[in-house]
Amino acid sequence: MSDPIKRVKGFADLFEPESTAFTFLENTARRVFGLYGYTELRTPILERTELFARGIGDETDVVQKEMYTFPDRGGRSLTMRPEATAGVMRSFIEANLANSQPVSKFFTYGPMFRYEQPQKGRLRQFHQLNCECLGPVEPGADAEIITMLMHFLDELGIEDLCVEINSLGDRNCRPAYRQKLLDWARQLPADQLCPDCRRRMNTNPLRLLDCKIPACQSLTQDAPVMIDNICPECREHFDAVCALLDKNGVPWKLNPRMVRGLDYYMRTTFEVVSNKIGSQGAVTGGGRYDGLIRDLGGPDVPGIGFASGMERLAMLLPEVKLQRPDFYIAVVEDMAMNCAFELSRNLRRAGFKGEMSFSAKKMKHQMKVAARLNARKCLILGSLEVENQMVQIKDMDSGEQIAAPLADIVNFFE
């Protein structure tokens, strides 16, 4: 006997009830997003590596350290998608959709891959629900997509979630702010900052703002924030988004220290956070990415979108109740087998869910099976029943038992 093969680290097998939870998430998403005009787009898992390097940003951790990248047999460098947006943009550009319709709204769902250390709410193969709204530059698009996201989370029955929003400015005002923050940070006592923050000064100064270490937080308490330094155009856009959210009854919170890890975000950014699932609390992240399509070689079309982590949503879902079987057919004598097959077929054709015994077993055994399956009713079939063309129906909850004619058994089910 050879050793059994084990699954790859960070890749999960999903059994019930978790698989049902995922199906529920997917179906709810398709339905709710459909109400807002989103259509489903399925893009490939493999893309050319170049797409992500250009789309997500060469210097980001995702691209630098976390991608599953390998050469195919023709020598091309391919990458298993670490996120969905870049692939959707590539697809949008390739199909020339900007020429035929002013607005494109896409919903995608599927596995993503990042080479990270697995932990709670984080796998190497994980799943995201994505929405992308391409075309509109108006704040109404921002407000609509956030409203839709909250509608979706509402229908899932998840409570105690909060949308945090911020504006990251645009290509005009962000570089100036970045420099302003850097100048401000240079006067801090460097030895009191954590090593990560000292490193961030060089790599990504904006990240100074969302360090979780209390000492750093108090040091940077009075740091200038983007939202106070955005240009008038960005300010107007942001204020309009906030006003529309209020009008739509979406509760939101300004988080001036929220930063995004992917380079393409600008202006409106948002996150949905839960404090119930440990450190990986961000359930959804999104924002506007007006320059992205052009950067990828397409037309200059603005866009906004978000990604929701299925594994994290699944952890917050109210307990999934699996559908209970309606019946279990307990065969207690061999000669009743044919009858049992016919009976199960008729019940299933009538829409009832259940199972049957594939061989005759003792009553004691059959009752244990019926109890384990949690079947509503146990149908007992033996020689007596076959002779009389009857079946005993035992209600497993009340213990009551009645005899019913085999011919119209369906009428005894509700």
Place this chain on the structure above:
RNA sequence: GCGGACGUAGCUCAGUUGGCAGAGCACCAGAUUGUGGCUCUGGGGGCCGUGGGUUCAAAUCCCACCGUUCGCCCCA
């Protein structure tokens, strides 16, 4: 990539100063040939994560690796 915790039966876990590998649940069989989900009795099941070291003797102590898990970083 970095840090902590944990790896013993299908599952949940005991296992004392190093001394015969254990319990509960689950499964199978019998008591009990069609009124049974209870009870009782019996049974199958283990490279004690892997490899090395210490020892008369290692599930137990030491080292390394692998895996799981919770954090950091980063992200959904």
